[in-house]
Amino acid sequence: MRKHSGLLFMILLAFWTVLTGAVNWELTLVGAVTALLTVWFWQDLGPRLPRLPSARGLLRLGYALVLMVGWVIQANITVAKVLLFSRPAAKPIFLLMEPNLRTNWGRVLFATCITITPGSVTVDVDPETGRFIVHALNHEIGIDLLYWRLIDEIIALENTLADRTTLEARKGEKHGMVTGGTDCLGASGSVAGHHRPHRS
C-alpha cells in the first residue's frame, strides 16, 4: 500500500516537473503538495492497483506496447480500406466474447487495447464473468479479435505477476508474516489459456 502511494507520488511529481519545465524550490514545493494531496485523495485505490511488475514483467509489457503500435497502424489501414472501398461502408456486428483473462486489470488493459484500435470498441465488460461486448466494424475485424495475439500476451503478463505474488506470499510465510490482500485482483485460479492462431 505504502509502496503504491510512494510510487504514485514520485510519478506525479516527475510529471509536474516535466510539465513546468523548471526546477526551483517554489515550483517543486507546490508540485509536492499537489502530488501528496492527490495521493491522499486516491489512497483507497491502492489495494485495487496491480502489484508492481518485475523487470521481466516490465520487459514483456514494453514488448506488448511496441506490438500495440503496429496493430494500431494496421487497424487504421483496415478501417480506411473499409471506409473507401467497401459497399455498404460497414456491416457491423456486436460480438460477445469471453477471453480467458483472470484479473480485473488484465480485462481493463484488453478492453482499452480493443477500443484504441479503430474498427472495434468495447461497449461493456462484465466483471463477474469476464464477458466482453464489443462492437466491430465488420465480421472479419470481430473474428480477428477472438484470435488476437494480445490475449496471450496479457495472460503471460498475468502469470508473471501471479508468480511474483506467490513468491512473495511464500517469503511471507517463511518469515512468519501475514500476507493479506494479494488476491484482491483475482490472481488465483488456473490458467485456462488455450492455443490460438495469432492475429498477424
Add this chain to the structure above:
Amino acid sequence: MIKVLTNLCFCGSLLAFGLGTLGLYRFPDSYTRLHAVGMGDTLGVGLLGLGLMLLSPNWLLRLKLGGILLLFWLINPTMSHLVAKAGLLHGVKPAPGTKVRKG
C-alpha cells in the same frame, strides 16, 4: 531530412483526420462513427505528435509532447467506451443489419 519527415507526418495526420471526417458522413450509426473518429484520435494525433516532436528544439519539449500523447491515448479509448456504453444503455439503436455473434 527532418523537415521532409515532419511534412510526411503532418500529411499522414491530415489524411487520418480527413478519412475520419469522411467516415462521420459515410457510416450509418453512432457506434460505427466511433470507429471513424478513432482513426483521427489514434493515427492522426500520433503522427501530429511525432511531427511536433521532430520539430521540437529540446528534449524537455519532446518529453512533454510524449506525455500529452500518452494521456491522449489513455483518455480517448475510455471516452469512446463511455459513449458506446451510454448509447447502449439509453437505447440508441444500431444500424439495421447489425448482427450479434457469440465468440
